[in-house]
Amino acid sequence: MLGKLSWQAIPFDQPIPLIAGSVVIVFVLAVISWIVVKGHAPYLWREWITSVDHKRIGGMYVLLGLAMLVRGFIDAIMMRSQQALAFHSAGYLPPEHYNQIFSAHGTIMIFFAAMPLMIGLMNFVVPLQLGIRDVAFPTLNAVGFWLTATGALLVNLSLVIGEFARTGWLPYPPLSELTYSPGVGVDYYLWALEISGVGTLLAGINLITTVLKLHAPGMTYMRMPMFCWTTLVSSLLIVAAFPILTATLTMLMLDRYFGFHFFTNEAGGNMMMFVNLIWAWGHPEVYILIMPAFGIFSEVVSTFSGKPLFGYRSMVAAVMVICILSFMVWLHHFFTMGAGADVNAVFGITSMIIAVPTGVKVFNWLFTMYGGRIVYATPLLWAIGFMVTFVIGGMTGVLLAVPPADFVLHNSLFLVAHFHNVIIGGVLFGAFAGYTYWFPKAFGFRLHEGWGKAAFWLTFVGFYVVFVPLYAAGLAGMTRRLQHYEVAMWRPWVLIAAFGIVIMACAAACQVAQLAVSIRQRGQLRDETGDPWNGRSLEWATPSPPPAFNFAVLPNITGEEAYWGMKQRALQQARLSEEPAYADVEMPRNSPTGFVCAFFATIMGFALIWHIWWMVGLAALGAYATFVVFAWRDVEEYIIPAETVARIDRANRSARSTALARRQAAP
């Protein structure tokens, strides 16, 4: 009846997951009951859960990313503290638990923290920057988000029901095959990633279509803000690479569920193929993550330097070159597989070539700042911290791209330090820069600067205190994923890294405090004009938060930096442009399709993991029925009357005239 599921699946004898799971369940129940008791449930359902508005969906993506960032960070704290204790000792986490933690840490951080943060920011910002009212496929967008949330839910469910994979964040066979991992851990991993991978693919298709096909009049490709370009590159990579992941994981599933032999030890299975395929997705994946971050830094550096982005065209060329090159380097993840010196040399060289377009970008950012009127606001601090940190990470990457060096350093903590160096220094700093930069646009008030700066400095310092010792320990031969060790030489480095994670924890506390303080002081931090940073791109032309339709009338674009041009004209003529003729606006209707579909997908994933076949059938039927119902809908859009549009836009215009008058009065 319930397949493999029984009471044995609940780890009653394991206090750590049990307590952690109970705390999470109590917290979630508390939040839900608070929402219901306070009567917020209908609002939440109407305005958020069923929303197809790209701004709301973007916001929910970011919220999911931040929540999963906390979960992944708790895993990191456990790993660092375990290693600090486990010198000549077993520490407090037995291997079977520790191995799940590092596997979950990697999986969660990449798929459910970094990806949602980046996709969320792209979703929120890109239509605003392009001067349009929504993405190309609004309901598909909601489906994509909710399927990602399904994946995150399944991974977290494995904490209390069954187990998570104990194979590392990429389940290399033969360890991940049924013979050597008979539990449900790898199945949780596979189904969580298959389902969320579909969501990511939908998001990628949606964003490509949006950037390529939907523009405000006059918004040609070479007038698009840099962030739109990096979104395009990132989405192209998603569409090209995620099917490889899906196919690879499907092959592993066929091995596990139907006794196929794609990657098994016997019957002609070849595990090399798994490693090869997973990195054919995996290397583009790191560019999927870093590309939007590059875009964010371009926007932030230009805005807070008060200058247009230096070398815009070279930047566009650089991101497109990276888009292509990122598919030509995957073999550097397994130089040690034994492909031979010639193959390794080719991929070593292509890996080093990627440093060239990346170097172009770093110099462009530096030259953008050069001679600018720099305002050291929190987003710019993240950007500067990124430039310093990412360059160091990039250089250790070039070192690892030398095959002979890689034979020594492969799987060592040096490698671990390297990729955290580029992912924390690049993606995470980028996510925080974007979060602080666009928060006022999303919610109508700025984030507290003091707490933001404290969070930045603690993260920046904490990062180095954690990962510089790991570089050293890696050079001294310490490998990754060690549950205990006996080498005295590694001990001091591990202890320093454990101290560093305390600093990082303080940084995380500052981020939470920043949000809490900012919400309490939102009156003082209010963004009246919609343009809190003296911005240059179109999102700052809308009020904060923007209305559902974004732009009352689609703006007419006459050059690069569309909004900056409008602002300069207004300053010269000492008045805003003529009031446009308002017309009714058609917007897509909200739809629970995404949520309902993900609800069935969650049940289906869970049932597949536990082999509850009847439930799989029912859930698949439910998900299919949801689509059929959606496809048969009669009313797709609703009308926002011209009067409402006019009223909202006039309020925006009057706030802007006041700001204009104030700027004109200032010396």
Place this chain on the structure above:
Amino acid sequence: MIYTMNGMTTHLNLQADAPGTFRGLSSHFSGDGFSAMHFDVLAVPAERFAAWIEATRNTGPTLDPGSYAALARQSMNTRPFTFRAADPDLFQQIVTQKLPPGPGPRTGRPHPSVSPRTED
């Protein structure tokens, strides 16, 4: 490091030109016993090495398909031991996959539930 995979031959070069003790370790994660997978390599003068060879030839089991099957079973924290001799065809049989790979933590149909506890 170099990956060790089914059906693959690797040449390992050891340059022991001075006496000493060197640490060796597995650097690719392979399951719950991974952290204990390290060993010491003792580089000794030629005469001590010759004596060790002589002593080893006279003790311990032989490495043949039977003892290889036992060796290939999953285990943790096994004390180092030596074989007195090796079946000359054994390596070829392993590389050409004539011998089956080691069994997993359980044989037969996988057990229903596995929460975070070690099997077997």
